[in-house]
Amino acid sequence: MTNHQKELISATVPILRESGEVLTNYFYARMFKHHPELKNMFNMGNQANGRQKSALANAVLAYAENIEDPSVLIGVLKGIGSKHISLNIQPEQYKIVGNHLIASIKEVIGEPATDEILEAWTTAFYQLAAIMINMEKDLYAENLSKAGGWNGWRKFIIKKIEQESAEIKSFYLYPEDGKEIADFHPGQFISIQVFIEELNLMQPRQYSLSSSYNKEYYRISVKRETGINSNPSGRVSNALHLKSEGDVVSISAPAGLFHLEKDSEDPLVLISGGVGLTPMLSMLETNMHSLQNKKTVWIHGCRNESVHAFKKQIEHLNQNAEWLETFTFYDTIEDETNLPVNTSQGRVNLEKCSESILLEGARFYICGPEIFIKTQYESLLNLNISEENIFYEEFGPQLINLN
Known part of the structure; x- marks a missing residue:
């Protein structure tokens, strides 16, 4: 890019701040009209609830704001790339996206989008x-x-389905071809593809992935989401919860940047809310099966x-593993008998666990x-935890950029 072109991109930042989501909403409608197969x-679901459009608008704006040095976005780009390979995105699809994005800029912005700016x-x-x-x-290689x-x-x-709570089921996935499956880092994910009638x-x-690696199967633990106002967010989780043992699904290889480094000996502090416990369980099991048994607080x-x-x-592991300490917070407690150790009523409060x-x-x-x-990120900063030691995973399109 020439310096003049960079200046033109920078000049569009105010427009993107004001109309970014209008642009991305138009872009997706245009692209899907011409390429419904996409x-x-x-x-x-994320198209319907607007999260994908917001994520793209934020990404386009961030790129424009950092056009002088896009390398500052490399961490975000790696996360997007990891998601792309899990969806089998191919180079030719970038051309489709590019054609419709540029056309959308021209059609939405109108006269200010000169030929020079579009170029x-x-x-x-x-x-x-x-x-x-x-x-x-x-990444593919x-x-x-x-x-x-x-x-x-x-x-x-x-091959096996287990009910883990009122809302979450675990699915044990074995390769249909009977061949070896790839190793993964604890905390990573797989993509699963199902037909929605x-x-x-x-x-x-x-x-x-909600277990440590083994050579036979992958395990995922899925919360059955409830759609609201015809929002299709929960359609896939509902479809999975209706699956039976013996059904076949398609999945992609493990991917993702949110994971433990297997050889690290640093203590772990795992902080989860709701179904966010699934990658933490993989981390916990991996630590349990390793020789390190790193000090872990969950x-x-x-x-x-x-x-x-x-x-x-x-709770069983907590009572038998000296390296593990757990704290549990319930919004409501109906029965105070047989609660996990260190259980409190209310939202997660790291101040109560600071020691x-x-x-x-x-x-x-x-x-x-x-x-x-x-909330938890801010709480850790208030406890003087360095940003470089805090890692987080947001399910769905990336809308958070804290560090």
């Missing part, structure tokens, strides 16, 4: 696309280099006992709803 690759944005988009395509090429690794969709049989579409969703919050998945297993979590060299992992992540 609906099979996009989460139509600058075209150059900027394909510069970004080249970065993403090269990054994803390396890394997948294939692993023992048992693959790219694209692979069929797995649901009422949409007449295949729909992908990402679910964290703080979990949910509405009540009935929705607390894996409660008995975690246990202020461990030298500890690494902090947060997973849960958006407001939960923001």
Whole structure:
């Protein structure tokens, strides 16, 4: 890009701040009209609730604001690239996106979007696309280099289903071809693809792996979400909860940046809300099966006992593992008998656990709803925890950018 083109991109920042979501809403409608087959690759629940449009608007704005040095966005781009390979995004699809994004800029912004500005944005988009395509090429190659690794969709049989709470079921997924499956870092996710009859579409969703690695199966633990006002957010989770043992689904290889470094000996502080406990369980099991048994503190919050998945297993481990300490917060407590140790009523409050979590060299992992992540992140900063030691996972489109 020339310096003049960068200046033109920077000049569009005020427009993007004001009309970014109008632009992305128009862009998605335009692209899906011309390429309805892409609906099979996009989460139509996030299209309906606006989260995907907001995420794209934020990304376009961030790119424009940092056009002088896009390298500052590399962490965000790596996260997007990891999600893309889990959906089997291919280079030719960037051209489709680019064509419709530039056309949308012209049609939405109108007269201020001069030919010169459109040319600058075209150059900027394909510069970004080249970065993403090269990054994803390396990730695809890394997948294939692993023992048992693959790219694209692979069929797995649901051999076992277990009810973990009133809302969460675990699915044990075995490869239909009987061949080896790829290793993964505790905390990573897989994408799963199911057909949604009422949409007449295949729909992908990402679910964290909820166990440590073994050579036979992957386990995911899925909360049955309830759609609101015809919002299709819960359609895939509901479809999964209706599956039976023996059914076949397609999944992609493990991916994701939110994970433990297996060789690290640093203490762990895990902070989860609701179904955000799933990647933490993978971390906990991995630590349990390792020789390190790193000091681990797990703080979990949910509405009540009935929705607390894996409660008995975690409590059993807590009573038998010297390296583990747990704290549980329930919004409401109906029966005070047989509660997990260190249980409190109310929302997660890290101040109540501060003596246990202020461990030298500890690494902090947060997973849960958006407001939960923001609240706990701020609480850790108030406890003088360095940003570089805080990691978080937001389910769905990335709307949070805290560090």
